[in-house]
Amino acid sequence: SAVISQKPSRDICQRGTSLTIQCQVDSQVTMMFWYRQQPGQSLTLIATANQGSEATYESGFVIDKFPISRPNLTFSTLTVSNMSPEDSSIYLCSVGFLRGEKLFFGSGTQLSVL
């Protein structure tokens, strides 16, 4: 089991600014992921956060827009850069211990960009 603390839980930001979202886990995990959930839609994987190295991004997502850090096995950050209203979404951190096993999710960050 894993308890995930994701901060902030929600934020309202101005166009052109950046927001950093934090994901803290109460135990060391093998895998950490960042997902985006646009309004009324399903979850889409942004990237896999790799400990001590650059994140692995999915098609359609780039490091300049969504820089990710993972300095250790319990913590990761996702930055949404140069925001536009199209970035208004829920961003979720997800972690896993073993391949094929379930993933645990944080409670998400509700981001609104004006």
Place this chain on the structure above:
Amino acid sequence: AQTVTQSQPEMSVQEAETVTLSCTYDTSESNYYLFWYKQPPSRQMILVIRQEAYKQQNATENRFSVNFQKAAKSFSLKISDSQLGDTAMYFCAFMTETSGSRLTFGEGTQLTVNP
């Protein structure tokens, strides 16, 4: 490409009755894992049930069970004795052995349990 399809955007059921949510998927891999997650208004993603593709026996968790038809690539969720607390968005998802535990989600089905 690996895809998950949920053809029912919305469903409703009366309290204490049974409801079945549909899910189909497509993959060329032989080893994979299937999941149903629920997301209530709190946004928290909660695992409902998990199925290993190489196991023929359908998974069950209390009131929740699945009908896994591997040849048809179908993975439906049955909820028995529906409760008001089951009202949520339900997502079907899967991961393959080679995906590094990356989950692919379906579009979701909004289930409403009526009193």
